[in-house]
Amino acid sequence: MKNYGLILVLLLLLLFGACVLSVCIGAVKISASELWSIIAHHSGLSTSGNFTRQQEAVLLNIRLPRVLLGAVVGGVLAIAGSALQGLFRNPLAEPGLIGISSGASLFAVMMIVLEHRYFSFMTAALGYHALAIAAFIGACITTFAVYRLAVGNGKADITTLLLAGIAINALAGSFTGLLTYMATDDQLRNITFWTLGSLGGASWQTLTGVLPFATVSLVVLPFFSKSLNALALGESQAGHMGINVTVLKRLIIVMATLGVGASVAISGMIGFVGLVIPHILRMAFSADHRLVVPGSALLGASVLVLADLVARTLFAPAELPIGILTAIIGAPVFIYIILIERRKRGGIY
């Protein structure tokens, strides 16, 4: 237990380091001392202006919201992944499994393709945020459909939930495909970029849009850690230990959908973070959810902040979609984890 606190503090420092690094590096360079004097200047600690106006503007209006958005999105994806892996008692679970991503992308694509014909009222009312809001609504609708399909006698059966997830994902995917088929070249480009994921849309406005939902998930999910540990023994065993499994399932699914739905709405589909981050922590330290759940939030945040740093600097001034990068890094890491796990079990399956 004591170790967990230390590990979490170290992860927090890692996140802090990643954020500092990420706000400083880019087309406009900001040194550590310049960063400090901008912060000092704004918090009224000092009046020395040891920085340029441009640096200040870039930091406050571009870098900072983007880095924070990266941290929030990465944190939410990873924490939701860890909680869902615990809930499904399956290490392959990730937020996409219960329909969050497929629903969000269906509605996002619908907005992109059919906007002029049917949804111009939404754009008129919500402006720039229409796409994000549509994606969020889509995430909630599909997840709700998956959950409803799996509920019988007030209880959601996990196997049915997984199967319903596959079915609804396939259905949403087919409609997305149909819309893609109808799309014009311009729209196709938009769709592709949305599907690959990007933090390019970051601003204080988008950040404040995600933050309420993300905060709820990030704050509430760690409280289920102990129950998730007990759930590893089995559903009835968890019940014998006094845990109301029905309520637990409902709460975790709602929390994951809120956070991930809002993140996907803003940043598009960013894969592998939700799947791989909890595995890394489990392999490196312990499977105890009291470490893995909060730790996933911190490590996921750090990883996405750094991935975004690479995505926007590697081919600058062009930007690589971050979803490509997380998959390029995530897949080999995942393969490595599989191999290590296999060796641990002595090659026996």
Added chain:
Amino acid sequence: MIEVRNIHYAVGAAKLVENISFDVQPGEMLAVIGANGAGKSTLLKLLCKEISPTKGDIYIRKRSIETYKLDALAKFRAVLAQINTLSISFKVHELVMMGRYPHFVHKPTEDDLRIVKTAMEETGITEFANRDYNTLSGGEQQRVQLARVIAQIYDQPKGLLFLDEPTNGLDLLYQQQILSLARGLANRGYCVISILHDINFASRYADKIMILKKGKRVAFGKPQEVITCENIHEAFNIQVRLFHDDEFKCPLVIPSMTLSEQTISK
């Protein structure tokens, strides 16, 4: 401690438990025996509040089971299920600590740590404390699970312990160890209810035996009264012979060599 009054449980037209009544006092161990599909596990689920009886009442400590919340029950009632697979690998001591989960909010107290240590000592698993649960043998895993449920109710005098075929798939030594531990808990004042397959083990360790058949009670009472050729034949549809041994308080049951004519004619 536990009073069960005329409970019924049906799923659709299938009556899984029919009009069963019994009671168990603190310090007593009740063994439930019966053929496959006799309703033993359903009965245990009813006692655990996993399912609710369609008719009849269950009282625990003089209160209807319906008035208890799950977490209140978990404080003094532990259950060892038949199948225990672990989806995520935990260390043995972490798993035993899970038994204390109903008692602490976030951090285990000194008491919790001490109880976990004692439970591991009593079940003889201290040497595996830092091993990965999934690398243990079946018998070792079962003892770890038993340590977990013992830890759950260790500081609860007159706690309740339910065991669902705790000796399944274990060799004779482990079977004996596990039942001796259960017996020891009963002697300390716990109320133990165990589903068992082996009739001789049941009569050797339990104070009372209940025989079930197709959801109905065939017999309930002390082993000497309940273990008769007629009752065994009625419940299991096999012919048995009883042997009397001076060292045991009740007869030993041995299947007779030939199947009954009745069995064959079916």
